Amino acid sequence: MAAVPKTKKYKTKRPTRDEFQLEEMGERLVEAKEEKTELLLSIWGEETVAGFIQNMDSRTRLVHVLDRGGQLHKIPFLDIMDVNNASK
Numbered sequence: 342m343a344a345v346p347k348t349k350k351y352k353t354k355r356p357t358r359d360e361f362q363l364e365e366m367g368e369r370l371v372e373a374k375e376e377k378t379e380l381l382l383s384i385w386g387e388e389t390v391a392g393f394i395q396n397m398d399s400r401t402r403l404v405h406v407l408d409r410g411g412q413l414h415k416i417p418f419l420d421i422m423d424v425n426n427a428s429k
Contacts, residue, residue: 384420
């Protein structure tokens with residue numbers, strides 16, 4: 342009986358962004374939370390999420406987003422690729 346070679350599955354790497362881009366995105370999230378603005382967030386490796394920022398946990402680095410259906414999404418900050426206003 343011949344041995345079956347194992348194939349390695351590699352995860353695709355998350356695109357890197359510089360500190361300026363991350364800081365700008367963080368400021369937009371804080372502003373949207375304060376103004377209770379609905380956002381459309383593009384998430385790496387997933388689809389987009391539309392909703393309102395409920396909390397930004399600096400300890401776990403999760404952004405809590407409540408969508409229109411009442412579901413709470415806890416999204417890692419670094420997985421957020423783009424932030425847009427949902428009213429566009």
